[in-house]
Amino acid sequence: MKKPFTLKSRKSKSLNGIIFVPSDKSISIRALIISSLCLGNSKIFNLLESEDVKHTLKSLKELGVKILKKKKYYEVYGEGGLYKKPKKRLYLGNSGTGVRLITGLLASRSLNITLAGDDSLSSRPMKRIIEPLELMNLTVQSKKGCLPLKIVNKNKVPVPIEYNLKIGSAQIKSAILLASTNIKGTTTILEKFPSRNHTEIMLKFFGADINRKGKKITINSPNFLKPKDLIIPGDFSSAAFLIVATLITKNSKLKIQQVGLNFYRTGLLDVLNKMKAKIFITNKKILNGELVGDIEVSSSQLISTSVSKQIIPRLIDELPILFVAASFAVGKSKFTGLEELKFKESDRLESMALALKDAGVNINQKTNSLQISGNTKQPGGNIVKTFSDHRIAMSMLVFGLASENEIFIDEKRMIKTSFPNFKEVFNSIGADIVNVSK
Ligand code: S3P
Numbered sequence: 001m002k003k004p005f006t007l008k009s010r011k012s013k014s015l016n017g018i019i020f021v022p023s024d025k026s027i028s029i030r031a032l033i034i035s036s037l038c039l040g041n042s043k044i045f046n047l048l049e050s051e052d053v054k055h056t057l058k059s060l061k062e063l064g065v066k067i068l069k070k071k072k073y074y075e076v077y078g079e080g081g082l083y084k085k086p087k088k089r090l091y092l093g094n095s096g097t098g099v100r101l102i103t104g105l106l107a108s109r110s111l112n113i114t115l116a117g118d119d120s121l122s123s124r125p126m127k128r129i130i131e132p133l134e135l136m137n138l139t140v141q142s143k144k145g146c147l148p149l150k151i152v153n154k155n156k157v158p159v160p161i162e163y164n165l166k167i168g169s170a171q172i173k174s175a176i177l178l179a180s181t182n183i184k185g186t187t188t189i190l191e192k193f194p195s196r197n198h199t200e201i202m203l204k205f206f207g208a209d210i211n212r213k214g215k216k217i218t219i220n221s222p223n224f225l226k227p228k229d230l231i232i233p234g235d236f237s238s239a240a241f242l243i244v245a246t247l248i249t250k251n252s253k254l255k256i257q258q259v260g261l262n263f264y265r266t267g268l269l270d271v272l273n274k275m276k277a278k279i280f281i282t283n284k285k286i287l288n289g290e291l292v293g294d295i296e297v298s299s300s301q302l303i304s305t306s307v308s309k310q311i312i313p314r315l316i317d318e319l320p321i322l323f324v325a326a327s328f329a330v331g332k333s334k335f336t337g338l339e340e341l342k343f344k345e346s347d348r349l350e351s352m353a354l355a356l357k358d359a360g361v362n363i364n365q366k367t368n369s370l371q372i373s374g375n376t377k378q379p380g381g382n383i384v385k386t387f388s389d390h391r392i393a394m395s396m397l398v399f400g401l402a403s404e405n406e407i408f409i410d411e412k413r414m415i416k417t418s419f420p421n422f423k424e425v426f427n428s429i430g431a432d433i434v435n436v437s438k
Helices: 025-036 051-062 096-107 127-135 170-180 198-205 236-248 267-274 309-314 316-327 339-343 348-358 390-400 413-417 422-428
Strands: 005-010 016-020 039-045 066-069 073-079 113-116 139-143 146-152 162-165 185-191 209-213 216-221 229-231 253-260 278-287 290-298 331-335 362-365 370-374 407-409 432-437
Touching: 005 390, 016 422, 025 039, 025 051, 025 073, 025 096, 025 170, 025 198, 051 066, 051 096, 051 413, 096 113, 096 127, 096 139, 096 146, 096 170, 127 139, 127 162, 127 170, 162 170, 170 185, 170 198, 170 216, 198 209, 236 253, 236 267, 236 290, 236 316, 236 390, 236 422, 253 278, 267 278, 267 309, 267 316, 309 316, 309 339, 316 331, 316 339, 316 348, 316 370, 316 390, 339 348, 348 362, 348 370, 348 390, 390 407, 390 413, 390 422, 422 432
Parallel strands: 016 253, 039 229, 162 185
Antiparallel strands: 005 407, 005 432, 039 073, 066 073, 113 146, 139 146, 185 216, 209 216, 253 290, 278 290, 331 370, 362 370
């Protein structure tokens, strides 16, 4: 019998190259969902073919949407809505974005449907979307606030809402917005901590009447969404691993091309700038309403920083890799307002604190905060418990590229939820990441 493989990373001499990263996961999922609502065909170029995106694609097909993979793009044959009740429950795997956005989408469309996911997704909080949807007169039943979710059509008339969103979460915001596309009237969301606005940008690109003034978003429905062709940019969250790897590896220089640079996704660049990272953005342009550009980065001696609550939604998925950057920076870095980090694919505050501590990093973990005393040399030499979380696995493999001793991860399976060719891309720029049998 073949032994299962995992990965290890080793101190690498230098990282160099001009590369692309896989396409954006958040935008790919939204592209499939929103083009399904149009009347007519949309073409999606560069759709991310990762597990999370495949689960959304499969769910939409089960809801009767015809989606074909052509040579250069995916073609979505929109019929102006969703009309078919799937034969069985929809399964969204590990994808929080998939399950929360599709629940919002379906809740206002009078279909009785159950949504489920893997163990990690089944432990993540869903009350946060159920509460606003219920205010819209929609019924979503849960198992103590978690999956499986059951959308029940109680024949109540759905109503638009004015919702005060206190958590900085694009998934909650998007669930409300997608539900609102089928509810007559004006829905308003007040965002206390603004989060990624891909849903707003894409709805507008497809012709929806959606606007933002300061922290207030309004959408007037019904909307007539017109089919479009979309090109998905590179995923900034995947680029983040390459950016930090280049910064902490000596004699390195990397150019990452056509990466999404949405303001609400790129808080990491602001923080790294303050840490004295050598990063330049070139070739900026707008692609289907989204800012994209090339990122040029070279090895840098980073200095410590402090990060607090207001910026967290703009770098929520990059916190694990930012902790790695802080580990190799000179001085003590402070991260506060980390409560949302606990509700991701794992409790990322706990999983990163454990992994870094085991790797010999001097850290001080509190309920919602973390202090990291950085050092240019870090021991490493541990087997990381990833808690089946792709971003923990990738962050710690990057740590191993600069630490004195190798880093092993306990499993590599989950990496394909967002960055299927992670090892190949890193190997192509000279990173020493190899398969090892468990
Ligand atoms: C996402 C939003 C974020 C992020 C997730 C993707 C999205 O979650 O962590 O990986 O595509 O809307 P929250 O909005 O719940 O913080």
